[in-house]
Amino acid sequence: MKRRRMGEWLLSIPSxxxxxxxxxxxxxxxxxxxxxxxxxxxxxxPGWTLDAWFRLGNPSYLSILWRTVWLSLSCTVICIGLGVPxxxxxxxLPTKARQWALILIILPFWTNFLxxxxxxxxxxxxxxxxxQALIKLNLAEMNDQLLYNHWAILLVLVYTYLPFxxxxxxxxxEKFDFDLLDxxxxxxxxxxxxxxxxxxxxxxxGMLTAILIVFIPALGSYAIPEIVGGPTSExxxxxxxxxxxxxxxxxxxxxxxxxxxxxxxxxxxxxYLYRHRxxxxxxxxxxxQF
Amino acid sequence: MRISRxxxxxxxxxxxxxxxxxxxxxLQSFNAAKFGGxxxxxxxxxxxxxxxxxxxxxxxxxxxxxAFSSTLVALILGSLxxxxxxxxxxxxxxxxxxxxxxxxxxxxxxxxxxxxxLFVNFQIPxxxxxxxxxxxxxxxxxxxxxxxARLQDxDESVIExxxxxxxxxxxxxxxxxxxxxxxGLAAGGLLAxxxxxxDFVITFLVSxxxxxxxxxxxxxxxxxxxxxxxxxxxxxxxxxxxxxVIISQKLIRSKP
Numbered sequence: 438m439k440r441r442r443m444g445e446w447l448l449s450i451p452s453x454x455x456x457x458x459x460x461x462x463x464x465x466x467x468x469x470x471x472x473x474x475x476x477x478x479x480x481x482x483p484g485w486t487l488d489a490w491f492r493l494g495n496p497s498y499l500s501i502l503w504r505t506v507w508l509s510l511s512c513t514v515i516c517i518g519l520g521v522p523x524x525x526x527x528x529x530l531p532t533k534a535r536q537w538a539l540i541l542i543i544l545p546f547w548t549n550f551l552x553x554x555x556x557x558x559x560x561x562x563x564x565x566x567x568x569q570a571l572i573k574l575n576l577a578e579m580n581d582q583l584l585y586n587h588w589a590i591l592l593v594l595v596y597t598y599l600p601f602x603x604x605x606x607x608x609x610x611e612k613f614d615f616d617l618l619d620x621x622x623x624x625x626x627x628x629x630x631x632x633x634x635x636x637x638x639x640x641x642x643g644m645l646t647a648i649l650i651v652f653i654p655a656l657g658s659y660a661i662p663e664i665v666g667g668p669t670s671e672x673x674x675x676x677x678x679x680x681x682x683x684x685x686x687x688x689x690x691x692x693x694x695x696x697x698x699x700x701x702x703x704x705x706x707x708x709y710l711y712r713h714r715x716x717x718x719x720x721x722x723x724x725x726q727f
Numbered sequence: 728m729r730i731s732r733x734x735x736x737x738x739x740x741x742x743x744x745x746x747x748x749x750x751x752x753x754l755q756s757f758n759a760a761k762f763g764g765x766x767x768x769x770x771x772x773x774x775x776x777x778x779x780x781x782x783x784x785x786x787x788x789x790x791x792x793x794a795f796s797s798t799l800v801a802l803i804l805g806s807l808x809x810x811x812x813x814x815x816x817x818x819x820x821x822x823x824x825x826x827x828x829x830x831x832x833x834x835x836x837x838x839x840x841x842x843x844x845l846f847v848n849f850q851i852p853x854x855x856x857x858x859x860x861x862x863x864x865x866x867x868x869x870x871x872x873x874x875x876a877r878l879q880d881x882d883e884s885v886i887e888x889x890x891x892x893x894x895x896x897x898x899x900x901x902x903x904x905x906x907x908x909x910x911g912l913a914a915g916g917l918l919a920x921x922x923x924x925x926d927f928v929i930t931f932l933v934s935x936x937x938x939x940x941x942x943x944x945x946x947x948x949x950x951x952x953x954x955x956x957x958x959x960x961x962x963x964x965x966x967x968x969x970x971x972v973i974i975s976q977k978l979i980r981s982k983p
Contacts (some may be wrong), residue, residue: 452808463841556748657834
């Protein structure tokens with residue numbers, strides 16, 4: 438018995454120590470260093486201060502926070518809105534075709550993330566395909582700017598996170614018994630009522646996972662607003678990077694990161710509480726990522 | 728009952744949306760025009776220019792070194808972790824599982840900032856070493872989860888049978904564990920490798936001046952050089968990634 442315990446310790450220790458050192462400790466540092474003063478050369482000074490927190494009171498932060506939240510929320514809503522019909526469509530295909538449909542969905546996302554964002558910059562560029570097509574269709578004027586605003590950010594956010602919404606939605610839809618829809622129709626429900634009252638509750642767990650998987654990384658976006666956004670459409674991630682690279686104030690960066698961290702853990706906590714209130718069975722949680 | 732056509736139309740639109748940017752990018756990489764836009768004829772010019780850019784070769788070399796090192800460390804740490812999580816159920820392993828799972832829920836920018844704070848706070852110089860540490864940290868969780876799924880299909884009685892027949896741990900690891908868990912190791916390793924090659928945000932934060940990987944290089948090129956060189960680089964990058972993924976799929980499927 439004692440030897441078994443010893444073996445468990447020896448085998449667990451490498452990963453436990455690594456993750457405490459390089460994941461748990463740094464995460465706590467985000468909260469700790471926000472109470473430190475900055476030094477001129479970009480380091481961290483001795484002593485304690487609330488300066489970084491007072492600077493968060495700057496009203497310009499409020500509009501950036503608000504923009505970050507609404508862009509992430511809109512992105513989540515659009516991804517669910519598009520993801521549910523796609524998941525439904527794939528789940529109703531014959532088994533062999535489903536594999537191919539899934540591969541088709543995932544394939545573009547094996548390319549590098551930056552390259553995909555850059556590809557959108559080419560498309561939305563004034564000489565790009567989308568702009569030219571919109572002008573031909575009389576939907577845009579010659580001097581309309583498609584790039585460097587928050588609509589461009591929203592578009593690319595949806596492009597980036599939609600597959601991550603489709604996969605858990607499909608995993609849930611695949612387990613759904615489609616005969617239930619026919620039963621609902623036979624009992625007199627309209628097509629939309631059957632979809633809304635039978636199918637959507639049936640894929641609820643997949644939907645929760647999809648919401649988290651899209652919303653959380655969207656909150657932390659940095660590269661997308663940096664590449665297709667402009668100076669008036671910054672998100673909190675850009676501000677954090679600015680504090681690090683341009684103003685070289687790590688305490689300010691960590692105070693902002695602490696705000697973002699709270700914003701990330703809040704939805705996780707809400708979902709956790711929601712599941713416990715409902716007394717979700719363990720099997721129900723299996724389909725979820727979190 | 729007539730099935731609604733609506734999901735089909737949405738799906739086709741979504742697939743077009745997914746492929747349009749990448750398709751245009753591939754076409755543009757063969758366009759002779761300097762800033763893209765209208766078609767000025769087919770040309771390999773941008774690929775030739777790429778061939779001569781030594782800074783890009785250096786970034787590619789760094790990317791490979793970092794990906795190989797962090798994959799190796801993550802494979803060792805992640806497999807050990809999966810083995811423990813599979814074999815023992817107690818409070819300590821619950822905590823262990825939490826540590827493995829939590830990094831998956833943290834956005835890249837937070838993980839990058841937290842590691843940067845750690846390195847600056849303890850005066851660890853930024854460079855290839857800190858990038859490898861950062862990549863290993865986010866890869867461990869993925870490797871552990873892939874291996875955990877594999878272990879659940881693994882028949883443990885094989886090990887007991889081997890021990891009854893007098894095999895030592897060395898033989899068991901070499902003759903049983905590695906062959907049977909090999910596909911899982913390959914899958915976890917390739918996942919870690921692609922995650923490492925793909926990462927931009929975390930690398931950008933912990934790399935320090937002068938140490939670039941390909942994604943960081945692409946990011947700085949977006950500001951300065953002609954977009955056409957980036958297009959050509961992207962196409963080669965994509966071709967390499969696809970080849971790795973296809974090989975890995977074949978490897979994983981060909982074994983029992």
